[in-house]
Amino acid sequence: MATFDLNDDSVVVIIGTGAGGGVLANELAQKGVKVVALEAGGRYLPEDYINDEWESFGQLAWLDARTTSGDWRVAKDFSGLPAWIVKAVGGTTTHWAGASIRFQDHEWKALSTYGAVEGANLLDWPIDGAEMAPWYDLAETKLGVTRTGDRAGLPGNNNYLVFEKGAKALGYKEVHTGRMAINSADYDGRMACQQTGFCFQGCKWGAKWSAAYTDIPAGEATGNLEVRDRSHVAKILHDESGKVTAVEYFDKDGNKQTQKARIVCVAGNTIESPRLLLNSASEMFPNGLANSSDQVGRNYMRHVTGSVYAVFDKPVRMWRGTTMAGIMQDEAIHEPDRGFVGGYELETLALGLPFMAAFLNPGGWGRSFTTALDSYENMAGMWIVGEDMPQATNRITLHPEQKDQFGLPIPNVHFDDHPNDIAMRDHAYKQGIAMYEAVGATRAFPTPPYPSTHNLGTNRMSEDPKDGVCNKWGQTHDIANLFISDGSQFTTGAAENPTLTIVALAIRQADHIAKEMAAGTI
Numbered sequence: 001m002a003t004f005d006l007n008d009d010s011v012v013v014i015i016g017t018g019a020g021g022g023v024l025a026n027e028l029a030q031k032g033v034k035v036v037a038l039e040a041g042g043r044y045l046p047e048d049y050i051n052d053e054w055e056s057f058g059q060l061a062w063l064d065a066r067t068t069s070g071d072w073r074v075a076k077d078f079s080g081l082p083a084w085i086v087k088a089v090g091g092t093t094t095h096w097a098g099a100s101i102r103f104q105d106h107e108w109k110a111l112s113t114y115g116a117v118e119g120a121n122l123l124d125w126p127i128d129g130a131e132m133a134p135w136y137d138l139a140e141t142k143l144g145v146t147r148t149g150d151r152a153g154l155p156g157n158n159n160y161l162v163f164e165k166g167a168k169a170l171g172y173k174e175v176h177t178g179r180m181a182i183n184s185a186d187y188d189g190r191m192a193c194q195q196t197g198f199c200f201q202g203c204k205w206g207a208k209w210s211a212a213y214t215d216i217p218a219g220e221a222t223g224n225l226e227v228r229d230r231s232h233v234a235k236i237l238h239d240e241s242g243k244v245t246a247v248e249y250f251d252k253d254g255n256k257q258t259q260k261a262r263i264v265c266v267a268g269n270t271i272e273s274p275r276l277l278l279n280s281a282s283e284m285f286p287n288g289l290a291n292s293s294d295q296v297g298r299n300y301m302r303h304v305t306g307s308v309y310a311v312f313d314k315p316v317r318m319w320r321g322t323t324m325a326g327i328m329q330d331e332a333i334h335e336p337d338r339g340f341v342g343g344y345e346l347e348t349l350a351l352g353l354p355f356m357a358a359f360l361n362p363g364g365w366g367r368s369f370t371t372a373l374d375s376y377e378n379m380a381g382m383w384i385v386g387e388d389m390p391q392a393t394n395r396i397t398l399h400p401e402q403k404d405q406f407g408l409p410i411p412n413v414h415f416d417d418h419p420n421d422i423a424m425r426d427h428a429y430k431q432g433i434a435m436y437e438a439v440g441a442t443r444a445f446p447t448p449p450y451p452s453t454h455n456l457g458t459n460r461m462s463e464d465p466k467d468g469v470c471n472k473w474g475q476t477h478d479i480a481n482l483f484i485s486d487g488s489q490f491t492t493g494a495a496e497n498p499t500l501t502i503v504a505l506a507i508r509q510a511d512h513i514a515k516e517m518a519a520g521t522i
Helices: 021-030 053-060 073-077 105-114 129-143 158-169 215-221 272-279 353-360 367-374 419-437 499-519
Strands: 012-015 035-038 067-069 083-086 225-228 232-238 244-250 256-260 263-266 304-311 344-348 379-386 395-403 409-414 443-447 482-484
Touching: 012 021, 021 035, 021 215, 021 225, 021 499, 053 353, 067 073, 105 129, 129 499, 158 344, 158 379, 158 419, 215 225, 232 272, 244 263, 263 272, 263 499, 272 395, 272 409, 304 419, 344 419, 353 367, 367 443, 379 419, 419 443
Parallel strands: 012 035, 012 263, 035 225, 067 409, 263 482
Antiparallel strands: 232 244, 244 256, 304 379, 304 443, 344 379, 395 409
Protein backbone atom coordinates (compact mmCIF):
# COMPACT_ATOMS: atom_id res chain seq x y z
CA MET A 1 0.00 0.00 0.00
CA ALA A 2 1.35 3.41 -0.97
CA THR A 3 2.76 5.86 1.55
CA PHE A 4 3.77 9.38 0.65
CA ASP A 5 6.13 11.71 2.48
CA LEU A 6 4.71 14.70 4.31
CA ASN A 7 7.02 16.91 2.25
CA ASP A 8 5.94 15.47 -1.11
CA ASP A 9 4.43 18.53 -2.75
CA SER A 10 3.47 16.66 -5.93
CA VAL A 11 0.45 14.91 -4.40
CA VAL A 12 -3.21 15.81 -4.62
CA VAL A 13 -4.64 16.00 -1.09
CA ILE A 14 -8.33 15.10 -0.84
CA ILE A 15 -10.16 15.91 2.39
CA GLY A 16 -12.97 13.40 2.92
CA THR A 17 -13.61 10.00 1.34
CA GLY A 18 -17.34 9.87 0.62
CA ALA A 19 -19.28 10.02 -2.65
CA GLY A 20 -17.20 12.99 -3.79
CA GLY A 21 -13.78 12.49 -2.20
CA GLY A 22 -13.68 8.70 -2.32
CA VAL A 23 -14.63 8.53 -5.98
CA LEU A 24 -12.29 11.40 -6.89
CA ALA A 25 -9.40 9.68 -5.10
CA ASN A 26 -9.91 6.44 -7.02
CA GLU A 27 -10.46 8.12 -10.38
CA LEU A 28 -7.25 10.15 -10.02
CA ALA A 29 -5.28 7.13 -8.77
CA GLN A 30 -6.45 5.11 -11.80
CA LYS A 31 -5.05 7.89 -14.02
CA GLY A 32 -1.63 7.68 -12.33
CA VAL A 33 -2.01 10.72 -10.09
CA LYS A 34 -0.56 10.43 -6.58
CA VAL A 35 -3.24 11.05 -3.94
CA VAL A 36 -3.28 11.42 -0.17
CA ALA A 37 -6.84 11.16 1.19
CA LEU A 38 -7.42 12.43 4.73
CA GLU A 39 -10.47 11.04 6.54
CA ALA A 40 -11.56 12.27 9.97
CA GLY A 41 -13.20 8.95 10.86
CA GLY A 42 -12.07 5.35 11.15
CA ARG A 43 -12.22 2.51 8.67
CA TYR A 44 -15.12 0.05 8.85
CA LEU A 45 -15.93 -2.72 6.41
CA PRO A 46 -19.02 -4.94 6.06
CA GLU A 47 -17.87 -7.34 8.78
CA ASP A 48 -17.75 -4.37 11.18
CA TYR A 49 -21.24 -3.00 10.50
CA ILE A 50 -23.81 -3.41 13.26
CA ASN A 51 -27.42 -4.35 12.55
CA ASP A 52 -28.72 -2.22 15.39
CA GLU A 53 -29.93 1.34 14.83
CA TRP A 54 -28.66 3.02 17.98
CA GLU A 55 -25.36 1.17 18.23
CA SER A 56 -24.65 1.70 14.53
CA PHE A 57 -25.34 5.42 14.86
CA GLY A 58 -22.78 5.60 17.65
CA GLN A 59 -20.25 3.73 15.52
CA LEU A 60 -20.60 5.67 12.26
CA ALA A 61 -22.25 9.06 12.69
CA TRP A 62 -20.50 12.43 12.90
CA LEU A 63 -21.03 13.32 16.57
CA ASP A 64 -18.54 16.19 16.96
CA ALA A 65 -19.97 19.29 18.63
CA ARG A 66 -22.25 21.56 16.57
CA THR A 67 -24.92 24.12 17.29
CA THR A 68 -28.07 25.05 15.40
CA SER A 69 -30.32 28.07 15.02
CA GLY A 70 -33.32 29.12 12.94
CA ASP A 71 -36.98 28.18 12.85
CA TRP A 72 -36.50 24.56 11.78
CA ARG A 73 -37.71 21.93 14.19
CA VAL A 74 -34.15 20.61 14.52
CA ALA A 75 -32.99 23.69 16.46
CA LYS A 76 -35.53 22.90 19.18
CA ASP A 77 -35.54 19.11 19.30
CA PHE A 78 -32.03 18.18 18.11
CA SER A 79 -29.99 21.31 18.87
CA GLY A 80 -26.65 19.49 18.72
CA LEU A 81 -27.49 18.23 15.21
CA PRO A 82 -26.76 14.52 15.76
CA ALA A 83 -26.76 13.98 12.02
CA TRP A 84 -26.57 10.82 9.94
CA ILE A 85 -23.46 12.18 8.25
CA VAL A 86 -20.95 9.35 8.49
CA LYS A 87 -17.52 9.96 9.98
CA ALA A 88 -15.65 7.03 8.44
CA VAL A 89 -13.76 5.97 5.33
CA GLY A 90 -16.39 5.94 2.60
CA GLY A 91 -18.30 8.77 4.24
CA THR A 92 -22.06 8.79 4.05
CA THR A 93 -22.03 6.24 1.19
CA THR A 94 -21.97 3.77 4.09
CA HIS A 95 -25.31 5.03 5.40
CA TRP A 96 -27.16 6.16 2.27
CA ALA A 97 -30.23 4.29 1.05
CA GLY A 98 -28.93 3.87 -2.52
CA ALA A 99 -31.44 5.99 -4.49
CA SER A 100 -29.67 7.12 -7.69
CA ILE A 101 -31.67 9.50 -9.85
CA ARG A 102 -30.54 12.01 -12.45
CA PHE A 103 -31.49 15.68 -12.23
CA GLN A 104 -34.15 16.71 -14.72
CA ASP A 105 -33.00 19.14 -17.40
CA HIS A 106 -34.95 22.09 -16.03
CA GLU A 107 -33.46 21.66 -12.56
CA TRP A 108 -30.00 22.72 -13.76
CA LYS A 109 -31.51 26.11 -14.59
CA ALA A 110 -33.72 26.91 -11.61
CA LEU A 111 -33.53 30.71 -11.90
CA SER A 112 -34.34 30.67 -15.62
CA THR A 113 -37.13 28.10 -15.14
CA TYR A 114 -38.77 29.36 -11.96
CA GLY A 115 -37.99 33.06 -12.26
CA ALA A 116 -37.03 35.17 -9.30
CA VAL A 117 -38.60 33.87 -6.07
CA GLU A 118 -38.86 36.40 -3.26
CA GLY A 119 -36.50 35.56 -0.41
CA ALA A 120 -34.68 32.87 -2.40
CA ASN A 121 -31.14 33.11 -3.76
CA LEU A 122 -31.77 31.10 -6.92
CA LEU A 123 -29.06 30.73 -9.55
CA ASP A 124 -28.60 28.63 -12.69
CA TRP A 125 -25.90 25.97 -12.61
CA PRO A 126 -23.01 26.72 -15.00
CA ILE A 127 -23.57 23.23 -16.49
CA ASP A 128 -26.64 21.47 -17.88
CA GLY A 129 -28.15 18.04 -18.40
CA ALA A 130 -26.63 17.50 -21.85
CA GLU A 131 -23.12 18.17 -20.55
CA MET A 132 -23.68 15.86 -17.58
CA ALA A 133 -25.28 12.97 -19.51
CA PRO A 134 -22.06 11.04 -20.31
CA TRP A 135 -20.83 11.47 -16.74
CA TYR A 136 -24.15 10.17 -15.43
CA ASP A 137 -23.67 7.13 -17.69
CA LEU A 138 -20.28 6.46 -16.10
CA ALA A 139 -21.65 7.00 -12.58
CA GLU A 140 -24.58 4.61 -13.14
CA THR A 141 -22.20 1.93 -14.41
CA LYS A 142 -19.86 2.44 -11.46
CA LEU A 143 -22.68 2.20 -8.94
CA GLY A 144 -24.56 -0.57 -10.77
CA VAL A 145 -27.79 1.41 -10.70
CA THR A 146 -30.91 -0.73 -11.21
CA ARG A 147 -33.30 0.09 -14.07
CA THR A 148 -30.37 1.52 -16.04
CA GLY A 149 -28.38 -0.38 -18.65
CA ASP A 150 -29.57 -3.98 -18.56
CA ARG A 151 -29.88 -4.12 -14.77
CA ALA A 152 -33.27 -5.18 -13.45
CA GLY A 153 -35.13 -3.41 -10.68
CA LEU A 154 -35.25 -4.71 -7.13
CA PRO A 155 -38.33 -6.67 -5.99
CA GLY A 156 -41.06 -4.81 -4.15
CA ASN A 157 -41.46 -5.48 -0.43
CA ASN A 158 -44.72 -5.03 1.48
CA ASN A 159 -44.00 -1.37 2.23
CA TYR A 160 -43.61 -0.75 -1.50
CA LEU A 161 -46.69 -2.76 -2.49
CA VAL A 162 -48.90 -0.69 -0.18
CA PHE A 163 -47.27 2.51 -1.49
CA GLU A 164 -47.65 1.48 -5.15
CA LYS A 165 -51.31 0.53 -4.76
CA GLY A 166 -52.08 3.87 -3.12
CA ALA A 167 -50.15 5.85 -5.74
CA LYS A 168 -51.94 4.15 -8.61
CA ALA A 169 -55.30 4.65 -6.90
CA LEU A 170 -54.63 8.41 -7.12
CA GLY A 171 -53.68 8.13 -10.79
CA TYR A 172 -49.92 8.38 -10.39
CA LYS A 173 -47.96 6.54 -13.09
CA GLU A 174 -44.24 7.06 -12.38
CA VAL A 175 -44.10 4.49 -9.59
CA HIS A 176 -41.50 1.72 -9.30
CA THR A 177 -38.93 0.18 -6.98
CA GLY A 178 -36.42 2.83 -7.87
CA ARG A 179 -33.11 3.34 -9.55
CA MET A 180 -30.95 2.01 -6.78
CA ALA A 181 -27.22 1.44 -6.30
CA ILE A 182 -28.14 -1.90 -4.74
CA ASN A 183 -27.50 -5.00 -6.77
CA SER A 184 -30.59 -6.87 -7.96
CA ALA A 185 -28.17 -9.52 -9.27
CA ASP A 186 -24.47 -10.14 -8.71
CA TYR A 187 -22.55 -7.23 -10.22
CA ASP A 188 -18.98 -5.93 -10.22
CA GLY A 189 -17.80 -8.52 -7.71
CA ARG A 190 -20.61 -7.70 -5.27
CA MET A 191 -23.48 -10.05 -4.47
CA ALA A 192 -27.17 -9.39 -4.95
CA CYS A 193 -29.24 -7.74 -2.22
CA GLN A 194 -30.28 -10.13 0.54
CA GLN A 195 -33.15 -7.86 1.71
CA THR A 196 -31.87 -7.72 5.29
CA GLY A 197 -33.34 -4.26 5.88
CA PHE A 198 -30.38 -2.50 7.56
CA CYS A 199 -29.34 -0.36 4.58
CA PHE A 200 -28.73 2.70 6.79
CA GLN A 201 -26.38 0.79 9.09
CA GLY A 202 -23.93 -0.25 6.35
CA CYS A 203 -24.65 -3.14 3.98
CA LYS A 204 -23.12 -6.27 5.50
CA TRP A 205 -23.43 -8.03 2.13
CA GLY A 206 -21.73 -5.36 0.04
CA ALA A 207 -24.72 -5.41 -2.30
CA LYS A 208 -25.16 -1.64 -1.89
CA TRP A 209 -22.43 0.46 -3.48
CA SER A 210 -20.22 2.28 -0.99
CA ALA A 211 -16.89 3.97 -1.62
CA ALA A 212 -15.68 2.22 1.57
CA TYR A 213 -15.35 -1.17 -0.12
CA THR A 214 -15.33 -0.29 -3.83
CA ASP A 215 -13.52 2.88 -4.90
CA ILE A 216 -11.20 3.24 -1.91
CA PRO A 217 -9.63 -0.25 -2.11
CA ALA A 218 -9.56 -0.03 -5.92
CA GLY A 219 -7.63 3.21 -5.69
CA GLU A 220 -5.25 1.79 -3.09
CA ALA A 221 -4.56 -1.21 -5.32
CA THR A 222 -3.03 1.09 -7.95
CA GLY A 223 -0.23 2.13 -5.57
CA ASN A 224 -1.18 5.77 -6.14
CA LEU A 225 -3.55 6.30 -3.20
CA GLU A 226 -2.79 6.56 0.50
CA VAL A 227 -5.75 6.88 2.85
CA ARG A 228 -5.01 8.21 6.32
CA ASP A 229 -7.97 7.55 8.57
CA ARG A 230 -8.68 9.33 11.88
CA SER A 231 -6.98 12.39 10.42
CA HIS A 232 -8.95 15.53 11.24
CA VAL A 233 -8.03 18.45 8.99
CA ALA A 234 -7.65 21.76 10.82
CA LYS A 235 -6.48 24.22 8.19
CA ILE A 236 -5.44 24.65 4.57
CA LEU A 237 -2.22 26.66 4.12
CA HIS A 238 -1.17 28.91 1.22
CA ASP A 239 1.88 30.81 0.01
CA GLU A 240 2.42 34.52 -0.64
CA SER A 241 0.85 34.23 -4.09
CA GLY A 242 -2.36 32.79 -2.61
CA LYS A 243 -1.81 29.29 -3.99
CA VAL A 244 -2.60 26.50 -1.50
CA THR A 245 0.49 24.55 -0.51
CA ALA A 246 -0.33 22.21 2.37
CA VAL A 247 -2.92 20.86 4.77
CA GLU A 248 -2.59 20.81 8.55
CA TYR A 249 -4.31 17.92 10.31
CA PHE A 250 -4.44 16.08 13.61
CA ASP A 251 -3.45 12.43 13.20
CA LYS A 252 -4.94 9.43 15.03
CA ASP A 253 -2.66 10.12 18.02
CA GLY A 254 -3.72 13.77 18.22
CA ASN A 255 -0.44 15.09 16.84
CA LYS A 256 -0.53 17.97 14.36
CA GLN A 257 0.93 17.07 10.96
CA THR A 258 1.43 19.07 7.79
CA GLN A 259 1.04 17.40 4.38
CA LYS A 260 2.33 19.40 1.43
CA ALA A 261 0.24 19.39 -1.73
CA ARG A 262 0.13 20.42 -5.37
CA ILE A 263 -3.67 20.56 -5.32
CA VAL A 264 -6.18 20.40 -2.46
CA CYS A 265 -9.74 19.07 -2.95
CA VAL A 266 -12.28 19.68 -0.18
CA ALA A 267 -14.91 16.95 0.19
CA GLY A 268 -15.73 17.02 3.88
CA ASN A 269 -19.53 17.46 3.47
CA THR A 270 -21.72 20.52 3.26
CA ILE A 271 -21.18 21.48 6.90
CA GLU A 272 -17.51 20.64 7.41
CA SER A 273 -16.24 21.90 4.03
CA PRO A 274 -17.25 25.56 4.53
CA ARG A 275 -16.20 25.31 8.16
CA LEU A 276 -12.71 24.30 7.03
CA LEU A 277 -12.47 27.15 4.52
CA LEU A 278 -13.60 29.63 7.20
CA ASN A 279 -11.18 28.16 9.76
CA SER A 280 -8.38 28.61 7.19
CA ALA A 281 -8.65 32.41 7.25
CA SER A 282 -5.36 34.27 7.02
CA GLU A 283 -4.05 37.81 6.60
CA MET A 284 -4.41 37.43 2.83
CA PHE A 285 -7.85 35.79 3.13
CA PRO A 286 -9.36 37.36 6.28
CA ASN A 287 -12.87 36.01 5.54
CA GLY A 288 -11.68 32.46 4.84
CA LEU A 289 -10.30 30.74 1.77
CA ALA A 290 -12.14 31.14 -1.57
CA ASN A 291 -14.54 33.59 0.05
CA SER A 292 -14.09 36.89 -1.80
CA SER A 293 -17.77 36.54 -2.79
CA ASP A 294 -18.87 36.10 0.85
CA GLN A 295 -20.72 32.98 -0.34
CA VAL A 296 -18.77 30.34 1.64
CA GLY A 297 -21.23 28.79 4.06
CA ARG A 298 -24.29 30.45 2.51
CA ASN A 299 -27.21 28.87 0.63
CA TYR A 300 -27.38 25.80 2.86
CA MET A 301 -30.01 23.38 1.54
CA ARG A 302 -31.28 20.12 3.03
CA HIS A 303 -34.22 19.26 0.74
CA VAL A 304 -37.85 19.71 1.67
CA THR A 305 -38.54 16.61 3.72
CA GLY A 306 -40.92 15.06 6.19
CA SER A 307 -42.58 11.67 6.45
CA VAL A 308 -46.04 10.17 6.28
CA TYR A 309 -46.81 6.99 8.19
CA ALA A 310 -50.03 5.01 8.15
CA VAL A 311 -51.55 2.21 10.16
CA PHE A 312 -53.53 -0.63 8.54
CA ASP A 313 -55.73 -3.39 9.90
CA LYS A 314 -53.26 -6.05 8.77
CA PRO A 315 -49.47 -6.41 9.23
CA VAL A 316 -47.19 -4.63 6.75
CA ARG A 317 -43.85 -5.22 8.48
CA MET A 318 -42.29 -2.33 6.57
CA TRP A 319 -38.83 -3.08 7.97
CA ARG A 320 -38.47 -6.20 5.82
CA GLY A 321 -36.48 -5.59 2.66
CA THR A 322 -34.63 -2.54 1.43
CA THR A 323 -35.10 0.58 3.53
CA MET A 324 -35.98 2.79 0.58
CA ALA A 325 -37.95 0.31 -1.49
CA GLY A 326 -39.75 2.48 -4.04
CA ILE A 327 -40.44 5.92 -5.45
CA MET A 328 -43.26 8.01 -6.93
CA GLN A 329 -41.96 10.72 -9.29
CA ASP A 330 -45.14 12.22 -10.78
CA GLU A 331 -44.92 15.25 -8.49
CA ALA A 332 -41.24 15.93 -9.34
CA ILE A 333 -42.30 18.44 -11.97
CA HIS A 334 -42.38 22.21 -12.11
CA GLU A 335 -46.09 23.01 -11.96
CA PRO A 336 -46.57 26.31 -10.09
CA ASP A 337 -50.38 25.92 -10.10
CA ARG A 338 -49.81 23.67 -7.06
CA GLY A 339 -48.73 26.78 -5.13
CA PHE A 340 -44.95 26.38 -5.27
CA VAL A 341 -42.06 26.18 -7.70
CA GLY A 342 -40.07 23.01 -8.23
CA GLY A 343 -41.20 19.54 -7.34
CA TYR A 344 -40.88 16.62 -4.96
CA GLU A 345 -40.73 12.85 -4.87
CA LEU A 346 -42.29 10.43 -2.43
CA GLU A 347 -40.09 7.49 -1.48
CA THR A 348 -40.84 4.56 0.79
CA LEU A 349 -39.00 4.70 4.10
CA ALA A 350 -38.89 2.22 6.95
CA LEU A 351 -37.48 3.27 10.30
CA GLY A 352 -36.70 0.68 12.92
CA LEU A 353 -38.60 0.89 16.19
CA PRO A 354 -35.92 2.86 18.11
CA PHE A 355 -35.67 5.62 15.50
CA MET A 356 -39.43 5.57 14.94
CA ALA A 357 -39.89 6.37 18.62
CA ALA A 358 -37.20 9.06 18.56
CA PHE A 359 -38.57 10.97 15.58
CA LEU A 360 -42.30 10.44 16.02
CA ASN A 361 -42.58 12.65 19.08
CA PRO A 362 -39.22 13.53 20.68
CA GLY A 363 -39.49 14.23 24.37
CA GLY A 364 -43.22 13.63 24.45
CA TRP A 365 -45.69 10.90 25.36
CA GLY A 366 -49.44 10.57 25.24
CA ARG A 367 -51.99 8.34 23.58
CA SER A 368 -51.26 9.39 19.96
CA PHE A 369 -47.60 8.49 20.44
CA THR A 370 -48.04 5.21 22.30
CA THR A 371 -50.82 3.91 20.05
CA ALA A 372 -48.65 4.59 17.00
CA LEU A 373 -45.84 2.53 18.48
CA ASP A 374 -48.32 -0.20 19.44
CA SER A 375 -49.28 -0.36 15.75
CA TYR A 376 -45.71 -0.58 14.44
CA GLU A 377 -46.15 -4.01 12.83
CA ASN A 378 -49.13 -2.71 10.83
CA MET A 379 -47.39 0.49 9.76
CA ALA A 380 -46.23 1.68 6.32
CA GLY A 381 -44.04 4.69 5.73
CA MET A 382 -42.87 7.15 3.11
CA TRP A 383 -40.49 10.09 2.93
CA ILE A 384 -40.71 13.42 1.08
CA VAL A 385 -37.74 14.62 -1.01
CA GLY A 386 -38.30 18.03 -2.58
CA GLU A 387 -36.33 20.96 -3.93
CA ASP A 388 -35.86 23.56 -1.22
CA MET A 389 -34.97 27.16 -1.93
CA PRO A 390 -31.39 28.35 -1.38
CA GLN A 391 -31.34 31.35 0.94
CA ALA A 392 -28.31 33.51 1.67
CA THR A 393 -29.22 33.57 5.36
CA ASN A 394 -29.34 29.77 5.64
CA ARG A 395 -25.70 29.23 6.33
CA ILE A 396 -22.82 27.61 8.15
CA THR A 397 -20.85 29.99 10.37
CA LEU A 398 -18.16 29.54 13.00
CA HIS A 399 -19.34 29.63 16.59
CA PRO A 400 -17.85 32.69 18.29
CA GLU A 401 -17.00 30.84 21.50
CA GLN A 402 -17.37 27.06 21.39
CA LYS A 403 -14.45 24.89 20.27
CA ASP A 404 -14.15 21.21 19.35
CA GLN A 405 -11.78 18.60 20.78
CA PHE A 406 -8.95 20.04 18.69
CA GLY A 407 -9.52 23.63 19.77
CA LEU A 408 -11.16 24.62 16.48
CA PRO A 409 -14.32 26.78 16.34
CA ILE A 410 -17.33 24.53 15.82
CA PRO A 411 -19.92 25.17 13.10
CA ASN A 412 -23.34 26.66 13.69
CA VAL A 413 -25.99 25.51 11.21
CA HIS A 414 -28.74 28.08 10.66
CA PHE A 415 -31.86 27.18 8.71
CA ASP A 416 -35.25 28.84 8.21
CA ASP A 417 -37.90 27.29 5.99
CA HIS A 418 -38.78 29.34 2.92
CA PRO A 419 -42.54 29.78 2.26
CA ASN A 420 -42.07 27.71 -0.91
CA ASP A 421 -40.63 24.88 1.20
CA ILE A 422 -43.62 24.95 3.54
CA ALA A 423 -46.16 24.99 0.70
CA MET A 424 -44.40 22.04 -0.97
CA ARG A 425 -44.23 20.04 2.26
CA ASP A 426 -47.93 20.64 2.99
CA HIS A 427 -48.87 19.47 -0.51
CA ALA A 428 -46.72 16.36 -0.13
CA TYR A 429 -48.23 15.56 3.28
CA LYS A 430 -51.72 15.84 1.77
CA GLN A 431 -50.88 13.56 -1.17
CA GLY A 432 -49.06 11.02 0.99
CA ILE A 433 -52.00 10.76 3.39
CA ALA A 434 -54.40 10.44 0.44
CA MET A 435 -52.31 7.59 -1.01
CA TYR A 436 -52.57 5.60 2.20
CA GLU A 437 -56.23 6.40 2.80
CA ALA A 438 -56.99 5.21 -0.75
CA VAL A 439 -55.90 1.71 0.27
CA GLY A 440 -57.68 1.54 3.60
CA ALA A 441 -55.40 3.13 6.19
CA THR A 442 -57.13 3.32 9.55
CA ARG A 443 -54.85 6.20 10.53
CA ALA A 444 -52.36 8.32 8.58
CA PHE A 445 -50.18 11.03 10.04
CA PRO A 446 -47.28 13.23 8.99
CA THR A 447 -44.05 13.54 10.95
CA PRO A 448 -41.68 16.51 10.68
CA PRO A 449 -38.24 16.45 9.02
CA TYR A 450 -35.37 14.59 10.66
CA PRO A 451 -32.12 16.24 11.82
CA SER A 452 -30.19 15.56 8.65
CA THR A 453 -31.21 14.70 5.14
CA HIS A 454 -29.33 15.75 2.03
CA ASN A 455 -26.98 18.53 3.05
CA LEU A 456 -26.18 20.66 -0.03
CA GLY A 457 -24.93 24.07 -1.08
CA THR A 458 -22.61 26.30 1.03
CA ASN A 459 -19.78 26.37 -1.58
CA ARG A 460 -21.89 26.65 -4.68
CA MET A 461 -20.92 26.64 -8.34
CA SER A 462 -21.47 29.85 -10.29
CA GLU A 463 -20.63 31.31 -13.69
CA ASP A 464 -19.88 34.70 -12.13
CA PRO A 465 -17.32 34.63 -9.28
CA LYS A 466 -19.35 37.12 -7.26
CA ASP A 467 -22.31 34.68 -7.08
CA GLY A 468 -20.57 31.59 -5.73
CA VAL A 469 -17.42 29.83 -4.60
CA CYS A 470 -16.36 27.57 -7.49
CA ASN A 471 -16.67 27.25 -11.24
CA LYS A 472 -18.22 24.47 -13.35
CA TRP A 473 -15.31 22.12 -12.52
CA GLY A 474 -15.51 22.70 -8.77
CA GLN A 475 -12.35 24.83 -9.00
CA THR A 476 -12.59 27.77 -6.62
CA HIS A 477 -12.83 31.15 -8.31
CA ASP A 478 -10.18 32.64 -6.02
CA ILE A 479 -7.55 29.88 -5.86
CA ALA A 480 -6.75 27.84 -8.96
CA ASN A 481 -5.38 24.77 -7.14
CA LEU A 482 -8.20 24.52 -4.58
CA PHE A 483 -11.28 22.48 -5.52
CA ILE A 484 -14.70 21.71 -4.00
CA SER A 485 -15.55 18.05 -4.54
CA ASP A 486 -18.71 17.26 -2.55
CA GLY A 487 -22.38 18.25 -2.32
CA SER A 488 -21.45 21.71 -1.06
CA GLN A 489 -20.77 22.70 -4.70
CA PHE A 490 -24.47 22.28 -5.59
CA THR A 491 -25.93 25.49 -6.98
CA THR A 492 -29.49 24.30 -6.33
CA GLY A 493 -30.77 21.04 -4.88
CA ALA A 494 -33.30 19.70 -7.44
CA ALA A 495 -35.87 17.14 -6.27
CA GLU A 496 -33.64 14.10 -6.64
CA ASN A 497 -31.44 12.30 -4.12
CA PRO A 498 -27.99 13.85 -4.67
CA THR A 499 -25.43 11.02 -4.47
CA LEU A 500 -25.51 10.01 -8.14
CA THR A 501 -24.88 13.62 -9.14
CA ILE A 502 -22.03 13.97 -6.62
CA VAL A 503 -20.42 10.83 -8.07
CA ALA A 504 -20.89 12.02 -11.67
CA LEU A 505 -19.35 15.39 -10.82
CA ALA A 506 -16.41 13.66 -9.10
CA ILE A 507 -15.66 11.48 -12.16
CA ARG A 508 -15.87 14.58 -14.35
CA GLN A 509 -13.68 16.61 -11.99
CA ALA A 510 -11.02 13.89 -11.92
CA ASP A 511 -10.86 13.94 -15.70
CA HIS A 512 -10.44 17.72 -15.65
CA ILE A 513 -7.80 17.78 -12.91
CA ALA A 514 -5.71 15.04 -14.54
CA LYS A 515 -5.76 16.87 -17.88
CA GLU A 516 -4.84 20.21 -16.31
CA MET A 517 -2.04 18.61 -14.28
CA ALA A 518 -0.64 16.99 -17.41
CA ALA A 519 -0.80 20.34 -19.20
CA GLY A 520 0.95 22.03 -16.27
CA THR A 521 -1.80 24.60 -15.76
CA ILE A 522 -2.37 23.64 -12.09
